[in-house]
Amino acid sequence: MKLLITRPLPDPVMQAARARFDVTARASTLPLNHAELRQALSDFDVVLPTLGDLFKAEVFADVPQPRAKLLANFGVGYNHIDTAAAKALGIAVTNTPGAVTDATADVVLTLMLMTARRAGEGERMLRAGAWQGWHPVQMLGAPVSGKTVGIIGMGRIGRAIAQRCHFGFGMQVIYHNRSTVDAGVPARQVPMAEVLQADFVVIAVPGGPATRHLINAAALAQMSRHAIMINIARGDVVDEAALVAALQTGQIAGAGLDVYEHEPVVSPALIGMENVTLLPHLGTAVLETRTAMGMMAVANLIAFQDGQPLPNPV
Template sequence: MKLFVSRALPDSVMEAAAEHFEVTCRETTQPMDLDECRAALAEADVILPTLGDAFGADAFPGEIRARGLANFGVGYNHIDVGAARAAGLVVTNTPGAVTDATADIALTLILMTARRAGEGERVVRSGRWGGWHPTQMLGLHVTGKTVGIVGMGRIGQAIAHRCRAGFGMEVVFYNRSDKRIDGARQLGSVSEVCAAADVVVMAVAATPETRHLIDADALSAMRPHAILVNIARGDVIDEGALIDALRDRRIAGAGLDVYENEPVVPDTLMTLENAVLLPHLGTAALEVREAMGRMALDNAIAIAEGRTPPNPV
């Protein structure tokens, strides 16, 4: 059976894949374009895609040999799941393996943004630091504040636990379905969460319904001292509206690990001192990426063998 791997995974995963499949792996680290996706669908039995690969609806008309897409990652907004299913393919993802690492990055961004750590490092590296003084770079004290989480799935709950247990934060959240979470209070809308929280964290899946869930109206509900963190997907925030809010100091800051047109980051956003910008590091730890790869490979093997995979979407 032929496995097509979009981009190279950790060595241990690639070695395990070679024990089960005839493996073809692209040499580039860039996403697959439409022509590459169509060719892989025609030539491979199983495809292991990942973030940004162009498996939209227009990838599936034509010759298809593949039985399924074993996605590497929990997010799969680069795949038109309905079109894939209509073409007879199974689609899977890698939930669970990414939960703690992604929640950790959320806490990293909360602290970096609240305490102006990125800005402070730039001051030191530039040689402009003149020494400590009592009013130097005053930021937001996180302990005891209110965190508002938009999307209370596995990752949202892991963020809530860290904020509550580690920093004594009150937790409010928005979720499209009713959910009972110990120590957290569900609110009726995104705007209510934005108005109530000192720190707003985006942890929703990227779907047509969640695109620009944080728009100008939601940002206007936030308080001037509040910060916004995004570890979901870039397009859940209207990036232009966020830039305006940051530039005008209508909110205190934003910590971003993802971007609306990734990897393109607007020049204006990069010039804003109150923005902390990371290069999509959410799951960037070797053992996490190995666990994701093993999960994706288990899904791929099940698809190849005609079994129900462990993690269908």
């Protein structure tokens, strides 16, 4: 089978893919463009795409008789793929759940600590040569230990965040989820309005139309003025313009972001704020994690090639 891998992947993943497939691997780190998306469907049996490869309805409409029969997505999120349009053309879609959990949860704690303790601001000051030495009221931040964390979305990643917050920092955990679930730690499942009252509000829901702008101006207005919002989900889950306004007016105290509504473009207003921690989508940026994600995607491809049930269909 002819396989297109749309972005460079760790060496063990490439070796595993080449052992079973006729691989074409793009050297570019940028998403597929308009023509490449359509070529992927028409010229290859299977495709291993990832975030930013926008297989939207119009792409499938332009290739009504695709050669490709599987999009084995590299990543747990797949809102860049119109799964209904793919299914209508007989194209299966898989993802890589589980492999990303720990690395992504770790980044949540990174964002919480950096924002609350003003670590990014302090490092910028030091590197600029503006630090004049320690004094008792310099850069006073907010504590994390013992505070309340509100988690919106209690899936694998949400539970991993809850465990770190509860066992690592003695935080009280409350959460909102569409269905009744067990957080795996002492915690309370509450309405979203109560979650928004927490000291730290963490967004951990899947992306897609159902969650677009879930955190809008109305939701931000319910948050406490001392609260810090963390988003590691998808950028468009948060109305970025509303977030900027809430930060500018002091409606909330700060934010830690690893994803952006118009990624890779980041709002200049956010870049200019000292009370915001901005990371370049580092949630799964660990070699072991990215390798595990790739091997899971290859396992889906191999199952398809062998006529076996797909391990991770979406």
